[in-house]
Amino acid sequence: MKRWKVVFLVVLILIIGGVVGYKGYIYFKTKQANHQIDQAIHKIGIPKNEIIVIENPKYNAEVFGNEWFTKEITTKKDYQTWKNMVRTKHEFLNGKKLTSENKNKLNFASNCELTYSFTYQSANKSVDADSAYGDNSATKEQENAYFAYKVSEK
Numbered sequence: 051m052k053r054w055k056v057v058f059l060v061v062l063i064l065i066i067g068g069v070v071g072y073k074g075y076i077y078f079k080t081k082q083a084n085h086q087i088d089q090a091i092h093k094i095g096i097p098k099n100e101i102i103v104i105e106n107p108k109y110n111a112e113v114f115g116n117e118w119f120t121k122e123i124t125t126k127k128d129y130q131t132w133k134n135m136v137r138t139k140h141e142f143l144n145g146k147k148l149t150s151e152n153k154n155k156l157n158f159a160s161n162c163e164l165t166y167s168f169t170y171q172s173a174n175k176s177v178d179a180d181s182a183y184g185d186n187s188a189t190k191e192q193e194n195a196y197f198a199y200k201v202s203e204k
Contacts, residue, residue, distance in 0.1 A: 076109050083107050083119035083170040090168055090177035091123070096199050100125040102159045107170070117172035127198035128164040135196070143184030164188075166201055 084107045091101065105122040124132075132143070133156050140148045142155075143163040155161040165182045179201040181188040193200055 079117065079172065080107050080109055080119060083109075083172070084121065086170050086175070086177055087119070087121045087168045090179060091166075094179065094199055094201055096123075096125060096166075100127065100198075102126060102129060102162070104160050104162070104165060119170045119172070121168045121170075122165050123168070124159060124162040124165045125198050128196075129159045129162045131196055131198070132162045132164045145184075164196060166199070 087107060092098075102124050103121070104124060105120070107119040107121045109117070109119060111117040136142055136148055136156060142148065142152075146152070163182070163184045167180045167182060169178045169180075170176070171178070181193050181197055181201050183189070183192045183196065188197065190202060193202055
């Protein structure tokens with residue numbers, strides 16, 4: 051084989067190996083984060099059969115810095131509470147009016163505005179939990195009044 055073909059083949063193998071290695075690393079770390087987040091959800095007391103996943107864990111990182119993973123969920127009870135609130139008030143929690151054009155949003159749990167957000171910090175191997183009411187973090191009063199599970203107490 052000619053020298054340039056060997057060099058090209060080696061460079062190609064290094065590039066493909068690097069990409070596959072990086073993707074494998076992200077996959078492994080995401081699985082690890084999901085496991086840690088699921089344990090935190092269990093500690094809060096949310097049963098598995100109640101969970102509706104809105105957003106699976108996503109890998110986030112600073113350049114050569116911290117890594118974190120976020121997962122967003124709601125529960126069947128919170129979804130029903132949200133639908134009843136929106137129908138009663140004729141308004142979503144973010145302030146938008148309920149109209150005939152956006153009424154079908156109530157049929158999808160992914161649109162629920164009573165959510166729980168979990169963040170796994172890879173550096174210190176900890177999970178932080180927060181509840182969201184509409185577009186904002188829920189206050190203690192909102193969490194006590196509307197949410198089926200309390201994350202601020204754990």
